[in-house]
Amino acid sequence: GEDVEQSLFLSVREGDSSVINCTYTDSSSTYLYWYKQEPGAGLQLLTYIFSNMDMKQDQRLTVLLNKKDKHLSLRIADTQTGDSAIYFCAVSGNTPLVFGKGTRLSVIA
Amino acid sequence: DAGVIQSPRHEVTEMGQEVTLRCKPISGHNSLFWYRQTMMRGLELLIYFNNNVPIDDSGMPEDRFSAKMPNASFSTLKIQPSEPRDSAVYFCASSPKQGNTGELFFGEGSRLTVL
Numbered sequence: 001g002e003d004v005e006q007s008l009f010l011s012v013r014e015g016d017s018s019v020i021n022c023t024y025t026d027s028s029s030t031y032l033y034w035y036k037q038e039p040g041a042g043l044q045l046l047t048y049i050f051s052n053m054d055m056k057q058d059q060r061l062t063v064l065l066n067k068k069d070k071h072l073s074l075r076i077a078d079t080q081t082g083d084s085a086i087y088f089c090a091v092s093g094n095t096p097l098v099f100g101k102g103t104r105l106s107v108i109a
Numbered sequence: 110d111a112g113v114i115q116s117p118r119h120e121v122t123e124m125g126q127e128v129t130l131r132c133k134p135i136s137g138h139n140s141l142f143w144y145r146q147t148m149m150r151g152l153e154l155l156i157y158f159n160n161n162v163p164i165d166d167s168g169m170p171e172d173r174f175s176a177k178m179p180n181a182s183f184s185t186l187k188i189q190p191s192e193p194r195d196s197a198v199y200f201c202a203s204s205p206k207q208g209n210t211g212e213l214f215f216g217e218g219s220r221l222t223v224l
Contacts, residue, residue, distance in 0.1 A: 033212075042113070042200055042215030043152075088152065096142065096165070097213060101151035 002026040006089055006100035013108050018076040020103045022089030025070065029091040032065060034074045037086045037102065046074070046087070081107045111135075113216035115201050121222045127189040130219045133182055134203030142213060143176055143186050144200040152200070158184065191223045 003025045012018045024032070030051050035043040049056045049063045049072070056063045062075040072091075076083055086102040114133040122128055134141050143155040156166040161178045169176070173192070178184040188195055198220045202213040 040217070042202075042217045043213070044215070045212045048212070096154055096157055098154075099144075099152040 002091060002098040004089055004091055004098050004100040006103045009104050011106045011108060012079050014079060014081060016079055018079045018105055020074045020087050022072040022100055023070055024091045026091065026093045029093040031092045032072050033090040035088040035090060043088060079107050081109055083107055113201055113203050113214055115216035115219050117219055119220045122191055123224050124192055125190045128191045128221060130186040130199050132184045132201030132216060135214055138203035138205050140204040141178060141184050142202040146198045146200060193223045196221055196223050
């Protein structure tokens with residue numbers, strides 16, 4: 001089945017850019033998502049990209065997709081303390097969404 | 110809209126007891142998903158329903174777990190008997206589209222502790 005891998009931790013200074021990376025195995029994935037989970041809460045959709053796109057920008061968020069390498073990244077510009085959370089990569093194709101284990105982003109003031 | 114509503118938010122029980130978790134999806138959504146989150150295994154899909162019909166329950170860990178969706182506005186996940194290794198946060202999510210595509214809207218989760 002689909003496998004989605006992410007690094008578990010990332011620490012950045014406030015004001016710097018954060019880059020969270022994700023790799024996946026299913027080349028038939030059609031939609032690729034980034035979700036955010038704040039402490040004690042459920043996951044919320046941050047942004048998504050369709051598989052025929054290379055890049056999507058939404059305010060401080062930039063999603064890059066390298067379909068050849070099956071690599072997805074999320075860049076957060078000007079990272080703020082409020083961005084501290086767990087970020088999940090998720091992909092869909094022939095099965096319901098498969099999530100990575102999440103990357104815990106810590107923002108140091 | 111009120112969003113996906115789960116209850117209870119927290120449950121502490123003893124090994125062997127029956128646990129029932131409840132979920133009310135967003136009105137008009139066609140699909141409902143149950144996920145389990147642990148530190149070790151991350152977010153695992155347990156089961157999902159399209160139009161109240163169970164489509165894939167291959168993620169349900171054992172016969173001790175069962176899920177029902179008697180109507181479009183309510184679903185339960187039951188564990189009987191519960192064991193300490195069932196301790197996790199259980200999330201319910203709904204989607205306006207069926208199965209594979211579309212955004213999932215998550216509830217705030219039910220944190221289960223089995224002693």
